[in-house]
Amino acid sequence: MTGPAAPTPSALAALRPLPLTAVRLHPDGLLGGWQARNAAATLPHCVDQLAAYGNLDNLRRVTGDADAPYAGMWFADTDVYKTLEAAAWELGRSGGSAEFLTDVAALLEKAQDPDGYLNSYYQVDHRDRQWTDLGFSHEMYAAGHLIQAAVAAARAAPQVLASQQVVAVARRFADLLVRRFGPEGTEAVDGHPEVETALVELYRLTGHRPYLDQARRLVDLRGYGRLGPGRFGPRYWQDDTPIRDQTEVTGHAVRQQYLLAGAVDVAVETGDNDLLAAVERLWRSALTTRTYLTGGQGSRHKDEGFGDAYELPPDRAYAETCAAIGSFHTAWRLLLATGKAHYADELERVLYNGIAASTAVDGRAFFYTNPLQLRTGHDGSHEDTPSQRLSWYSCACCPPNLARLMASLHAYAxxxxxxxxxxxxxxxxxxxxxxxxxxxxxxxxxxxxxxxxxxxxxxxxxxxxxxxxxxxxxxxxxxxxxxxxxxxxxxxxxxxxxxxxxxxxxxxxAMPPRMVAAHPRVDAVRGSVALARGPVVYCVEHADLPAALAGALFEDLELDATEPLRLVTSDGLAPVTIGVPLRARAAPPDGLYSSCHQPGQGRPGAQPARPGSTPTATVAAIPYFLWANRAAEPMRIWIPLATPAG
Amino acid sequence: MTGPAAPTPSALAALRPLPLTAVRLHPDGLLGGWQARNAAATLPHCVDQLAAYGNLDNLRRVTGDADAPYAGMWFADTDVYKTLEAAAWELGRSGGSAEFLTDVAALLEKAQDPDGYLNSYYQVDHRDRQWTDLGFSHEMYAAGHLIQAAVAAARAAPQVLASQQVVAVARRFADLLVRRFGPEGTEAVDGHPEVETALVELYRLTGHRPYLDQARRLVDLRGYGRLGPGRFGPRYWQDDTPIRDQTEVTGHAVRQQYLLAGAVDVAVETGDNDLLAAVERLWRSALTTRTYLTGGQGSRHKDEGFGDAYELPPDRAYAETCAAIGSFHTAWRLLLATGKAHYADELERVLYNGIAASTAVDGRAFFYTNPLQLRTGHDGSHEDTPSQRLSWYSCACCPPNLARLMASLHAYAxxxxxxxxxxxxxxxxxxxxxxxxxxxxxxxxxxxxxxxxxxxxxxxxxxxxxxxxxxxxxxxxxxxxxxxxxxxxxxxxxxxxxxxxxxxxxxxxAMPPRMVAAHPRVDAVRGSVALARGPVVYCVEHADLPAALAGALFEDLELDATEPLRLVTSDGLAPVTIGVPLRARAAPPDGLYSSCHQPGQGRPGAQPARPGSTPTATVAAIPYFLWANRAAEPMRIWIPLATPAG
CATH class of the missing domain: 2.60.40.1180 (Golgi alpha-mannosidase II)
Structure with a gap:
């Protein structure tokens, strides 16, 4: 999904994007600084990792220029495409070398089959399995990212000859999709939405109507169980109910957001008010029942999915970086379509929190999942639950997704x-x-x-x-x-x-520091508050505990709500911190559970402060997006409220 | 793991099991009733399901008596073994037909390779992969369940000729393990502990010392990374640290409990005080940081694993039935070894709650996971998160595990x-x-x-x-x-x-109803209490809401702690219910999060009762183990405490 430039006029667009070159962000501002860091660190890092992890060699195997075994996930080509898209936006934003774009364009052209098919996993070892497992094969999904890279190249780097080369490759694949899965072909959808929005963008670029029709067809064919149950049931890939009838966001959060983004694109370009209304309804469902304070979405690790309504555990928040980016893209499309400010509010919230937190200050390490709490003794030994950002992942979808978003960030201002x-x-x-x-x-x-x-x-x-x-x-x-x-x-x-x-x-x-409470149905953070200032959610990190609290277990800290919050400017990691009054509970008994025989005999869970509590001390809470940039240490956004003594 | 009869005397056993026939439970009591239901419903159901799901045909493929494709998980033989063990205990308990035991014994004898190997997955389609993937192959794990079935048959049904046949099959496999993985063989362990305790039991039955030595060897070889990282890292299968150095329970909960049980057996039979002390330390770690109020263990769906300390979400509790059974078996062994009553306390807690809840009142449907909360609108469409018990699972480890425990339950009294x-x-x-x-x-x-x-x-x-x-x-x-x-x-x-x-x-x-509070570090149930009476944990189920509350959203209910709890006897589903004073919060705003700008401006999360709350009404809480026996409806054990008005 791209920072659109010059979409086709539509009756359903309240706001119009500016030309891609209209906005320039200054590198000394926060957003412009992120763009500069992306250009200097994240994008080159991604390019390096593609070489190191074999993604480019996978494509060279197709052309006969490499003979190493296939490396990585079966959809590893998409990491190339997303990096290519980022490189294209960056060429448009700041100029610089077109080497990566030129090299990859040539490689893709050479690797593409005569009929337009391009997927290095299925072109060498698994030719017989092409198009046989649409639920998990990610073939159309990969085509979508190829197309988006091409659209970005055409818009942002039209002066580079290779841009037209990528567009030609993408069009050949898109034409294959239309032949194979269009009105004359099979009724089928991909397990991972993404090609829908890409096809609409390609239509916007080319004016070629079959691309739009195919996107609409994919949106409309979804929801009838064609993908089967898979490993997680048909809700996982939004195939149990047509989107127009869907009442709640469901299943895999990235898939859901990408589908919503594509549906808005289809609705806007076809003037389909009903479809737009369906997306707005689902968006509202997500925001009122299944979104973290950070804008992150996805409450379950098992299926990277939305959970039930109000199931929002801070510690096991999945809040995948790609889901946050998907939410950003959907919010942008809904903002353009409707002009409603609350979509821009969400754009801002997820950008400064759910998205920003995923990248290290040096731009070279990333979170895939973005929890809102890390406990003392957390087992961060596996990449599913790391205590700090990692330089790459076995499924590396998120880092290049960040790169392409940051390289085009100015287009959303x-x-x-x-x-x-x-x-x-x-x-x-x-x-x-x-x-x-x-x-x-x-x-x-x-x-x-x-x-x-x-x-x-x-x-x-x-x-x-x-x-x-x-x-x-x-x-x-x-x-x-x-x-x-x-x-x-x-x-x-x-x-x-x-x-x-x-x-x-x-x-x-006005940006006073504020406390935030969650809806009482959010069981996981009952009795706790979060801290925020402006669009930025704050957190308490162990590194910032003063000496008076350093001996306490991090999980015994509670907020003394009788004391005020204070803003403190700093030359350190965070320009502005919030001074938070915390104290540590007296050491409680060892047992996990304790009884009282009747309500009248005392109210467990609401005792007055015990004599052994520490005095209240002020702790500098930092922006959540800056956490985990020092040693791997406990962190929390939601802080238990102390009950006043007496 | 079995209800032991006549273990070898050991310096490290404080208590002695009675002979297997010493205890008979009356079917009109709760535990005896469970045993009767198991005999009449669960065990026959398991036997039927083994036929319906192809588990027996898998073995018949080996003997050439069936030619259907292999069915089910690669360790589907273990469902046969566990059912066989249950049938053997049941023969000893109540007599009846030995047909299943006799038939399966003959099938196993015929299917076994001359060298003792027996595993229907690896004997037909995957001979070349025997012993090549010890992390996930479950080959020793399956051997363990075969051995346990044989020990049960020898102890409980010695009069049945087939019992000796099963013992012979089991010994041939055990001898193969000793040859292949003993002092003269490879240094290796299985990804899923279980054969350790089985080998000790076979040693107890036969007096053949190499079985005990092999069990000890497997315990001692574990923890050095021989299994590699697998999909979830070496902690998943307790292979990152030797058990004697391990300070916290970790990884897959069933694996951890089975390893602990086997380690106690080895410690007791070899007089190894250090090993016993290590298990007691780990047990304490589990009970003080990673155990649900129900005795259930395992906080994560992703890896069926223990999470971090105090990570105990009620909604996403995994609390696998097999982990509860494993905890029961470990507790029994620690009770015998030490004579400490708190192990019997845990035996009782997990039996009446974590284990009992997994079986439907009709004995023919089961939970695999045992959550402590089910929300309104819960998506129960997948077997990972069902709203009600299912008759079988694609991984059906739990139902026959219940059958073998229930058939031997009297031995633990x-x-x-x-x-x-x-x-x-x-x-x-x-x-x-x-x-x-x-x-x-x-x-x-x-x-x-x-x-x-x-x-x-x-x-x-x-x-x-x-x-x-x-x-x-x-x-x-x-x-x-x-x-x-x-x-x-x-x-x-x-x-x-x-x-x-x-x-x-x-x-x-004395058994007054009581409220239970969790340790304040258990974030997931802060501000809530649970209800219990005697060893039984209670829950509120939507079906029991009176008319005054029926219109409220279940998630808006809170406990009015100014009113007393009352016991009510009933002819209904539960003989004794607890009358709980509940009210529904006033409908809160739609948004998930709300702000207040300073602590002094109001304390979010601790408001007085709002004017719109319903009057307090009494709701009959039922024992947790009886939940989900009516329509699929919301349920919760932990109930938010209302803050008194004013």
Missing amino acids: ATGDAGGLQLHLYAAGRIAGHGRVVEVRTDYPWNERIAIVLTEAADGPWTLALRVPGWCRDARVTLNGWPVRVAAEEGYLRLSRTWQAGDQVELVL | ATGDAGGLQLHLYAAGRIAGHGRVVEVRTDYPWNERIAIVLTEAADGPWTLALRVPGWCRDARVTLNGWPVRVAAEEGYLRLSRTWQAGDQVELVL
């Missing part, structure tokens, strides 16, 4: 059309479009002030729309120093006037 | 030697041994009174030891109607005298 500009993500940078140029100056999210300076205003009146995040209770705006009394409408402050170059808008989004 | 009798589990029945006979008359655990009548007293003084369960705060005893002032010593009331036939002892174990 704003939208615009003849009527004005809409700012959704605040970051230091420059936005140009439709004859207007604005500079955004801010240290957001560390600082609550966002200055917007018009450097080119264009003629005539237009509207500057500024999103007021859902977490913000006090948004104020000034124009050239004068307060502007305007209320947010549906999540946006809209300033309409004939702008002049030099006009300055300042938006202040 | 009491121990005895020249010095006296020790009663551990209370159940209506008759205990005979060492010239003494006592009748136990009780409706325990529904009734707190246990009458013990001596019908044959034997000569001279001896001691009747009566366990006082750890949950009991008020135990009283009378002898022939006169109160006896004796304090429990280390968990047992010891009555020493020269007994007369006709003497009557009455033990009263």
Whole structure:
């Protein structure tokens, strides 16, 4: 899924993406810094890992240029495609070398079968099994990532000859899909959605209607059990109920999000209001019953899946990085389709928390799962439950997915059309479009002030729309120093006037530290609170315990809610920390369970503070996305509330 | 693992099992009723399922008497062995037909290779892979279950000729193991412990020392990484650290418990105090950090494993039935080895809760996992997370494991030697041994009174030891109607005298309903309490909500701790229910998370009862082991505590 540029106009699109080059983020801002780190570290790291882990050699086996055994997962080609997509976005963003794009394009062209088929796992050892196991083969899924890489190359790096080469390869595969699985072919879907959104993007790029029709066909054919039960039942791959009838998100979280993203694309391009409404309903189901405070989704390790409603364990949160990226992509599409600010709110939440936490500060190590708690003595010896980020995974879907998102991140900051500009993500940078140029100056999210300076205003009146995040209770705006009394409408402050170059808008989004409580049906965090400031969720990490608490077991800490929270700026890992009043419970008895014979004889679980508790001390909570960048140590987002003594 | 009869005397055995025929439980008592149900329903059901699912045909493929494809898991033979063991115990307990034993014995003898090898998966299609994948092949594990079936047949049904046939088959396989993996053979262990305890039992039966030596060798060779990392890392199969150095239970819960049981057997028979101490230490680690209130163990679905310390989610409890049975077997061995009452306490807890809950009231459906909570709208469409018991599983290890335990359950009620009798589990029945006979008359655990009548007293003084369960705060005893002032010593009331036939002892174990709180480090049930009475854990099931609460969402119920608990006897599903004061919270907002900006501005998670709460109504909580015997409906053991209004 891509930062779209110039989609086909549709009756169902409330907002329009800006041209891909319209937004530039400054590397000294947080988001621009992430982009710079991605370019300098993550993307080269991915390229290196593809060579080290044999992904490129897998393709060279097809061309006869390598003879090592096939390496990695059967869908390892997709790591190549996602890295290729990232490289293409990065070429468009910052220029630089086109070597990887050029090399891989040539390799793909050479490896592709004459009929358009391309999949290194099935082209050498398993030719007889092509298209025989659509549930798990990931063949269309892989085609989708190839197509998305091609679309990115065409949009972001049209000047590179290899871009057209990749588009040609992708089109040949897409044409094969249409022949084989289109109206003249088999009724079938892939176990892992992804090609749906890719085909719509390819249609947007080429205008070739059969691609859109095929995407729609795949959305409509899903939900009738064609994939069979598989290992986890048909809900795992969203094949038990057609999406239009589905009432809750279900199954594998990444599959569900990718399907939703594709369905929005189909709905928008075909003017299908019912389909769009179905996605909005499912989105709401996800957000109100199955989403972590970080925006992460997926509560179960067993099937990487959504669990039941309100099943949101912080310790065993799966919250796969790819699911967070999928949620980001779906949120973006719903924002464009509807213009509703709450989709942008989610874009922001999942970006600063669920997505950002997955990458180490050095850009070269990653979480696949993103738990909200790590206990003392956690067994992090397996890659399913690591205590720290790893440089790569046996299933390495997440790192290159991060690379492609970060390389295109600027494309999600704003939208615009003849009527004005809409700012959704605040970051230091420059936005140009439709004859207007604005500079955004801010240290957001560390600082609550966002200055917007018009450097080119264009003629005539237009509207500057500024999103007021859902977490913000006090948004104020000034124009050239004068307060502007305007209320947010549906999540946006809209300033309409004939702008002049030099006009300055300042938006202040008050960001006191806050405590957050979960819905009482979320059993797993009952009696606990989380800490947040602005869009950023905070956590307490063992490394930050002061001497007064260092001797306590991390799991015995509780929050003294009689003391205030305090903001502290820092030169350390986190620019802004929240000072949290914590104390350690008195050492409790060894046994796991204790009895009292009647309610009147004492209320277990709600005792007054025991005499042995430590005095309250202030602990610097850090942004969750920065956790696990020091030694592997316990961490938690949800902190048990102490019951006041007496 | 078996209800041992006549183990070799050892310096390390504090208690002695009674002869297998010494205890008979009355079918009108709860435990005797379970045994009767097992004989009438569960065991025949297992025999039927083995035929229906192809387990017997798998073996007939080896003998050339069937040619269907191999069916089921690669260790499907073990379902046959466990059913065979159950049939043998049942022959000893109640007599009846020896047809299954006779038929299977002949089949096994015919299927066995000349060298002793027997495994229908590896004897037909995969001969070249014999002994090549010890981590997952389960070949020694299967041999262990064969051996245990043989030991059971020899002890419980020596009169049946086929018993000696099975013993001969088992010995040939055991001899092969000794040749191949003994001091003259390869240093190797099996990924799934189980053969260790079986070999000790075969040694006890035969006196053939190499079997004991091999068991010890397997215990000692484990923990050095010989099995490799597998899919889940070496901790999964307890191969990362030698058991003597292990400080915490780890990995796959069934594997860990079976290893512990085998290690106790080895320790006892070889007089190895250090090994016994290691097991006691690990047991304590399990009980103080990784055991559910039901005695269930295993907190993760992904690897069927123990999680981190205090990671005990009620909804995603794995608590595999086989792990509970393994815990029962380990507890029994530790009880015999040490005489410590707390092992008998655990025997009782896991029996009445973790184990009992796995079987339907009709004895023909079973849980594999045993969650402590089921939410409204739970997706029970897959056998990994069923909402009700299923008649069989694709991996059907648990049902025949239940059958063999239930058929031998009487053997765990009491121990005895020249010095006296020790009663551990209370159940209506008759205990005979060492010239003494006592009748136990009780409706325990529904009734707190246990009458013990001596019908044959034997000569001279001896001691009747009566366990006082750890949950009991008020135990009283009378002898022939006169109160006896004796304090429990280390968990047992010891009555020493020269007994007369006709003497009557009455033990009263006070059983008020009680609330139970979890250790504050158990995050998953913070702010909640459970209900219990005597050894039985209770739960609230949706079917029992009164009209006043029927309209509420089950997840909105909370316990009004200002009202008392009440016991109610019933003619329904449960003889005794606990009347629990519940109310439903006012409908909360839709969003999953809500903020308050400072602690002083309100304490989220600890609000007073909101105006919209329903009035408190009494709900009949039922024993957990009886849940899911009506429609598939929500259930919970841990109930959120309401905060008093005002």
